[in-house]
Amino acid sequence: MVLLKIRNVTKIFGGLIALRDVSFDVNKPEILGLIGPNGAGKSTLFNIISGFHSADKGKIIFKDEEINGLRVDQIASSGIGRIFQEPTLFMQESVFENVFSGFHRRYREPVWKAVFYTSGAREEEVTKKKRALEILEFMDLISARDELAANLPHGRQRALAIAIALASEPDLLLLDEPVTGMNPSETMAMIEKIRRIRETGITVLIVEHDMRAIMSLCDRIVVLSLGIKLVEGPPDKIKEDERVIEAYLGKQVV
Ligand SMILES: Nc1ncnc2c1ncn2[C@@H]1O[C@H](COP(=O)(O)OP(=O)(O)O)[C@@H](O)[C@H]1O
Ligand SMILES: [Mg+2]
Numbered sequence: 001m002v003l004l005k006i007r008n009v010t011k012i013f014g015g016l017i018a019l020r021d022v023s024f025d026v027n028k029p030e031i032l033g034l035i036g037p038n039g040a041g042k043s044t045l046f047n048i049i050s051g052f053h054s055a056d057k058g059k060i061i062f063k064d065e066e067i068n069g070l071r072v073d074q075i076a077s078s079g080i081g082r083i084f085q086e087p088t089l090f091m092q093e094s095v096f097e098n099v100f101s102g103f104h105r106r107y108r109e110p111v112w113k114a115v116f117y118t119s120g121a122r123e124e125e126v127t128k129k130k131r132a133l134e135i136l137e138f139m140d141l142i143s144a145r146d147e148l149a150a151n152l153p154h155g156r157q158r159a160l161a162i163a164i165a166l167a168s169e170p171d172l173l174l175l176d177e178p179v180t181g182m183n184p185s186e187t188m189a190m191i192e193k194i195r196r197i198r199e200t201g202i203t204v205l206i207v208e209h210d211m212r213a214i215m216s217l218c219d220r221i222v223v224l225s226l227g228i229k230l231v232e233g234p235p236d237k238i239k240e241d242e243r244v245i246e247a248y249l250g251k252q253v254v
Helices: 042-049 072-078 095-105 111-116 119-138 154-167 184-199 211-217 235-240 242-249
Strands: 002-013 016-027 031-035 057-062 080-083 172-176 203-207 220-225 228-233
Touching: 002 042, 002 203, 016 042, 016 057, 016 203, 016 220, 016 228, 031 042, 031 184, 031 211, 042 172, 042 203, 072 080, 080 154, 095 119, 095 154, 119 154, 154 172, 154 184, 184 203, 184 211, 211 235, 220 235, 220 242, 228 235, 228 242, 235 242
Parallel strands: 031 203, 031 220, 080 172, 172 203
Antiparallel strands: 002 016, 002 057, 220 228
């Protein structure tokens, strides 16, 4: 089943064409890698999918509905979670509070509920707390739940960013460079986590420069170069594609 359709997306910044007529599908539940040299347009495409930028041309169709033009929070509520290339944590809040606040991106409570603090609201609060703890457990962050986000090492901050995104119960998770800056054992652990996230039925679209991680993790890969889709296919095909080797991979994996 096709979960997300990118159709003829074009984005121009000033005179620079960041994306030119890019089209591809993301199927449920696959792990799709989006790779390409710096400046290829990968983050721009993530920004367009999640509503931070608008496309100058083309359509984004998620669960059979056009989402281009919707606000960031509406897109998040429709089931798209993301982590950014730069960490965006509440550094002065605890690990637990960071994940707990992630729920509000999906479940907007009416104001009266908060004002009167009904038993319904209280129950919801208990459920959210329980769920936040489950997510922390899943991401191996439970022992750090009372630490300030600012005090976590880099790798754990990336895990926390994913935990926050999971709290919004996404159908599609956009991961922008989740293992960049991690040591090999942190990278391995994160790859394993991403596999497990997919096993829970969540579709993953991932941008990452770590070619080993990408090749071992992804079902399919889309290659962008200078805003144009060069090729898409399974990792084995991508590794051998002459255009990809020339534009991007060099001698890294061959
Ligand atoms: N907000 C912006 N304003 C102007 N130019 C931008 C903006 N965001 C990205 N670009 C440009 O668009 C191109 C694609 O950038 P980006 O999507 O960040 O690439 P990638 O994530 O593949 O490295 C680059 O040339 C970049 O300088
Ligand atoms: Mg980028």
